[in-house]
Amino acid sequence: MKSRFSRRSAFILAGIALAAGFVWVMARSGPLAPLRVTVTQVARADLAPALFGIGVVEARRSYLVGPTSAGRVRRVAVDVGETVSAGQLLAEMDPVDLDQRLSATGAAAARAAKAIDTAAAQLSDSVARREVAAANARRYDDLGRKGFVSSSVTEGKSQELKSASAQVTAAEAALAGARQDLARLDAEREGARQQRANLRLLAPADGVVTARDAEPGSTVVAGQAVLRLVAADSLWVRLRLDQQRSAGLQVGLSAEIVLRSRPGQVLAGKVARIEMLSDSVTEERIAQVSFDELPKDVSIGEMSEITLRLPGIRQALVVPSAALRQRDGKTGVWVHAGDKLRFVAVKPGSSGADGKVQILEGLKEGDGVIVHSEREIGEQSRIRVVSVLAAS
């Protein structure tokens, strides 16, 4: 009898255990199981909004050095990475026949100088002839008046004087012409010399050579770069910010720059310029951020991450950003009051760097809002509040 009793009780116990397990399983899963959520109170806190974008290191001033007319490169004096100073010879173009033309115009000028001498001598010769002719004319005029010579002789001498005067005028003109010829040839020579100097490519400013695009012997067209220079002290970062998250961008904001080459190091900077044109294709705003102190060995074209600190908001009403939900086209939060769940539409403001969002309208301090949830929430959801949902 006793053994039967213990058998029966063991059997009943097993049955109860099974039933309990079944109830537990049904309660834990399926439609009867409550939805686990975490809840927080709406509170006032200081909000530190920030903007984040990526940028590329660029030089504020960069120069393309090349010839003004097509030609062949004769010599390149510097290489990539060299520091050059303003006025330094960087490269030279092939002058072809320019040197010969220079010496030809030089010789022509020398000849013109000699031509001046000839003209001057001819002038003094004709002046001397005129003086003799004038004396003769005067003498024969006197004799003619006294009747010693015939009037035809007198007229002949007077005509000789006029010819001599005309020859002087001609000689003066020839001299002036020779002088102008010399001036023209001098100017021509100066022009050729300047053309020659123009083939020497000089550094327009102090800088560092970043590219050597043509080697000696290669032909370049007018305006094509032989060398590229940048002013090494003018590096800044061209920052691209998503238009959607660019409100508050202004000149002078302090920036934290992290270069891709040194991810652990935060460099200080400032927004130096904001471009009025934003990129309509990528939907980004563009701004330039300058370094407070230029880091050594920074490379142009390097990627960087930039965080801009906006002025903080004191004692704003905030909720975690995870609490914001979309429902029927409205942004809002689930408010947990008593045992009821209610969707409240809110007007979110700026968001802080710590994931908090300012609430401008719709909530008051102390409201309990649902932050994390296992599934989508509805008004009828049965919930169970826990402190943490997933391992974090």
Added chain:
Amino acid sequence: MISLAGRDILHSWGKFVLTGIGLGLLIGATLTMAGVYRGMVDDAQVLLTNSGADIWVVQKDTQGPYAEASNIRDDVYRSVLGLPGVAQAANVTYLTMQVLHGARESRSMVVGFEPGQPGEPTYLVAGRRLLRGHYEAIADVKAGFRLGERIRIRRHDYEVVGLTQRTVSSGGDPMVFIPLKDAQEAQFLKDNDAIITDRARTAANPALNRPGVPGLLDAVNAAQTVNRSVNAVLVKVGAGSTAETVAQEIRRWKHLQAYTRVQMEEILVAKLIATSAKQIGMFLAILTVVSAAIVAFIIYTMTLGKIREIAVLKLIGTRNSSIAGMILQQALGLGLIGFVVGKISATLWAPAFPKYVLLESGDALRAFIVVMLVCTLASTLAIRAALKVDPAEAIGG
């Protein structure tokens, strides 16, 4: 009145319970198989629900973005936004790839989305939403990432700032959500070696590298590295319009393919997972038949084992209905224990499966009815055998 069945069960209750548990594990396996099938369908459903879209706009003549590859320009959404009835339209990219974290990698579907637009994860289980426009990620818990962990997608590192749950691709891969611009780059940017060899190839082409046109080569190279494509545009329909009319408008005037939720479900469930679903369905059918056969045999052999006792009962004049009732009650009891054990075990081991296993209450109810029916049917076999027994066997054997 003495319960014959109860007496008999108590007589050898250990054997009875153990048989029930064994049967239960078999039923559990069957239930799990049904759950695997339901899970597959549910994966496809949550994929659509999580995207939060009413219409999927994809490349013309494709069934993208999940079932086929689809590429459209990323400014298409602007012209879609201009159509009547469209409340929201947002670009989205999907790319299934291996995501590196530490030395391990996990297979994930990387989703590029725009914050506050359809495509964004609707709820989080930990962490926060994306704040920055670059290099932050929200991951499904199944991916195994932790908050604050840095994961690598192509050439950039991303910080995991939020975790979500049940956001999976139709293949059950966990999703990793990153900003759209980063995702576009991850999807379309080639690796460095490919870029360099491409540049060399372009430079070797005399048509693209003419000596008299400086800058042409740079322009061609720049044009080649830019890719402004996305996989789909997700559209939310405004109040007062139906998804179908807006989708028709898009198909007709924008020369793109547009699918409504119903059509998308059709593509995913009927086309994408059709073969694997049929595979599982076939297996489920076989498993159900096998389970039913085993239940029937167990009850039958249990009865045959007691054939001598039944003969004695008959000899002392027990009514046939009492004997039939005893066998039926035992069979139903066995079925009940089996069902409960099966349900419990299936629920316990379901979370351990790598893919989602959805145990539906409706399935459980159906399984219960089937188990009870099979037990009843099996007991009729046993009852027939018991009633045919000759009482003389009790003495003669």
